Amino acid sequence: MTELEEIRVRAEQSRLGFLLIGGLAVIEHGYARLTTDLDLLVRKRDRPAWNEMLKELGYRLINEKDSFQQYERPGIASWPLDLMLVNEETYDGMAGASLPATVMGAAIKMVSLKHLLALKLHVLKQEKIHRFLDDLIDVVALVKANRLDLQSAEIRDLFIRYGNAALYDKVQRLAKAD
Numbered sequence: 001m002t003e004l005e006e007i008r009v010r011a012e013q014s015r016l017g018f019l020l021i022g023g024l025a026v027i028e029h030g031y032a033r034l035t036t037d038l039d040l041l042v043r044k045r046d047r048p049a050w051n052e053m054l055k056e057l058g059y060r061l062i063n064e065k066d067s068f069q070q071y072e073r074p075g076i077a078s079w080p081l082d083l084m085l086v087n088e089e090t091y092d093g094m095a096g097a098s099l100p101a102t103v104m105g106a107a108i109k110m111v112s113l114k115h116l117l118a119l120k121l122h123v124l125k126q127e128k129i130h131r132f133l134d135d136l137i138d139v140v141a142l143v144k145a146n147r148l149d150l151q152s153a154e155i156r157d158l159f160i161r162y163g164n165a166a167l168y169d170k171v172q173r174l175a176k177a178d
Contacts, residue, residue, distance in 0.1 A: 003078050004038060005106040006057065014053050017091070018042045019098050020110035021084060021119055026138050028101050029113050030145035033138070037080040041094060041111065041119075044085040054081070084119075113146055114158060121163030139167075140174045150175060 001009070011018055020028070022039025042050055044067070051061065054071055059081060063070035071081040086094075098109040111119070120135045120142075142148075148155055150172050159168035 002104040002106060003073075004104040004108065007038075007040075007081075008106045008108055010053050010057060014049060016042065016046050016049055016053065017095060018108075019091075019094055020101065020103060020108055021116065022082065024103055025110045025116050026142065028103060028110055029116060029142055031138065031141035033141070037082055039082045039084065041084045041086060041091065043091045044087055047085060050083060113142065117142060117158060118162040121159060121167060124167055125163050136170070136174075140171055143171060143175050 007018075018040040019042075020039070021041045022037065023033065023035025024038065026033060027035065047069070050069075054061075057073070058076060059071040059073050061069060062072050067085045069083040069085065071083075072078075073081075094111050094115045095109065097112040097115060099112055101108055101110045103110070110116075117139060120139050123131055124135050124139070143150065150156070150168075156168060159165075159171070
């Protein structure tokens with residue numbers, strides 16, 4: 001059983017929902033790139049239950065913020081696990097638009113392409129230098145791989161709502177660069 005399948009089974013037993021985000025979702029949406037961790041979107045209210053379940057699986061909490069938790073699993077060859085914690089409304093909206101996927105042998109739900117872009121744009125808008133280039137490359141590659149029309153009102157509005165006009169302009173220029 002793969003690590004993600006083990007998490008899926010235990011989460012299901014504990015009635016804990018999650019959606020795949022991050023690098024593995026980027027890959028599933030058409031841009032093959034390297035990733036070295038598991039990123040899951042979960043309900044903030046479920047934080048204590050996730051902590052308990054992951055502890056039972058041998059994970060150790062190594063970093064915690066209001067909307068983010070990072071775990072490692074010492075002694076076992078495994079990937080770091082990041083949880084993004086969101087409110088009910090955000091989770092329910094993303095879950096309602098989620099897509100089925102089989103990743104690492106696990107039949108799971110992942111965020112839609114538009115929600116994945118919204119998450120990436122939200123991070124880009126914060127201009128965290130250690131993540132900016134990777135997330136910008138992901139956004140441009142996803143736009144190109146999925147042949148998104150950057151001129152459409154829907155896509156422009158997505159960029160403006162979750163990112164900003166400067167990011168929208170930058171992605172337009174980079175997407176045309178080839």
